[in-house]
Amino acid sequence: MTLVPGGLPMPVAAPPPPATEPLAGVWRDLVSQQGPVATLQRAVAGERHAMSHAWLFTGPPGSGRSTAARAFAAALQCPRGGCGECGECRTTLSGAHPDVTLVRTEMLSIGVDEVRELVRRAAMSPTLGRRQVLVVEDADRLTERGADALLKSIEEPGPKTVWLLCAPTADDVVVTIRSRCRLLTLATPRPADVAALLHRRDGVDEALAAHVARAAQGHIGRARVLARDEAARNRRREVLMIPAGLKNLGACLNAAANLVEACAEEAQAATQAVDAKERGALEEALGFGSKGARPRQAAAALKELEDQQKARAKRFQRDAIDRALTELTAWYRDVLALQMCQAREAAPELEGRPGPELVNSEMRAEVAAAARRGTAENTLHRIDALLACRQALETNVAPLLAVEALMIALVEG
Numbered sequence: 001m002t003l004v005p006g007g008l009p010m011p012v013a014a015p016p017p018p019a020t021e022p023l024a025g026v027w028r029d030l031v032s033q034q035g036p037v038a039t040l041q042r043a044v045a046g047e048r049h050a051m052s053h054a055w056l057f058t059g060p061p062g063s064g065r066s067t068a069a070r071a072f073a074a075a076l077q078c079p080r081g082g083c084g085e086c087g088e089c090r091t092t093l094s095g096a097h098p099d100v101t102l103v104r105t106e107m108l109s110i111g112v113d114e115v116r117e118l119v120r121r122a123a124m125s126p127t128l129g130r131r132q133v134l135v136v137e138d139a140d141r142l143t144e145r146g147a148d149a150l151l152k153s154i155e156e157p158g159p160k161t162v163w164l165l166c167a168p169t170a171d172d173v174v175v176t177i178r179s180r181c182r183l184l185t186l187a188t189p190r191p192a193d194v195a196a197l198l199h200r201r202d203g204v205d206e207a208l209a210a211h212v213a214r215a216a217q218g219h220i221g222r223a224r225v226l227a228r229d230e231a232a233r234n235r236r237r238e239v240l241m242i243p244a245g246l247k248n249l250g251a252c253l254n255a256a257a258n259l260v261e262a263c264a265e266e267a268q269a270a271t272q273a274v275d276a277k278e279r280g281a282l283e284e285a286l287g288f289g290s291k292g293a294r295p296r297q298a299a300a301a302l303k304e305l306e307d308q309q310k311a312r313a314k315r316f317q318r319d320a321i322d323r324a325l326t327e328l329t330a331w332y333r334d335v336l337a338l339q340m341c342q343a344r345e346a347a348p349e350l351e352g353r354p355g356p357e358l359v360n361s362e363m364r365a366e367v368a369a370a371a372r373r374g375t376a377e378n379t380l381h382r383i384d385a386l387l388a389c390r391q392a393l394e395t396n397v398a399p400l401l402a403v404e405a406l407m408i409a410l411v412e413g
Helices: 034-044 065-077 087-094 112-122 144-155 191-202 206-215 220-228 230-240 249-286 298-346 361-373 376-394 399-412
Strands: 054-058 100-103 132-136 161-167 182-185
Touching (some): 034 065, 034 182, 065 100, 100 112, 191 206, 230 249, 249 399, 298 376
Parallel strands (some): 054 161, 054 182
């Protein structure tokens, strides 16, 4: 038994398990998904009852569900079942294959007009490949009318058409669609496997790769951002310092305003260049800058583009806030883990068992101090408040109001 800074008892944790053997071919960027990949490989090989005309890929954020769908699409086109080297594999993975349509929205939803275009493509025969494959990476964002338009195509697919839908959970997709899809569920990747991928694929230093993989809690995309962007790591550190500064009501309101503003600035930075490029392309198409009067519909077209860009910025801001709430949830998870460790003093039979591995192990002293200031019951209430805030944001509650209520709840415990 050892002591963490601050005096809390903490058994020495067992060393992390080694990384599993990486997958090959088009599957090489999938992490900790040997079981689901084996299922997809059987379908590609044409085993009896293994293939379906419609698939629903589910899994927690960062598990690689859209990566798995794209890899499966490539394997279905590849004459060697997903070698990763041929033209079919390369063009599919890059989004250039004429018989593979990749759909990923940056808006809040996928509307009926977009779905009708997909249905039209689904009815076409393949031009070069063996199948017509349509990958919808955000099937959970289908509007009700969009889902209705998609349903008939899934019910009566073409003989060489394959639909690959992606969503966090099966419950995020309307029941009439998910009941007609074969479900494939991906697991949260192991941090050791994420770290190995970052080191092997992106050349990230092993120590940094291990740190960001643990901090990202198995979210591959988030781990890669943290590894490549020091500013992202600094923003994460600032979020983790929020609980220590919540002393009174004024501090709560200030913390909420600062967090929402920072997330808005992050969203603006992420969309500014794309917004300018889109506006420039539209103005050129409308004939701005040329001689003669503006097209009669120019104002309406520009207004529609501005509305779309505002919706995208809103989604990016909401996603940034959600990432911050996820970081805070992990912080209080660590606090709870140390508080629960105090029970070991009264349970000698647990002596010598490995203690919990902290997500934020680099801030062990701060976590231990927070654990001493409260109880496990208080910490559970704070975790519940974080989950309630995330749910409120999903129902379009104003971000500032939702985060202000959260900060007050974190103080009250």
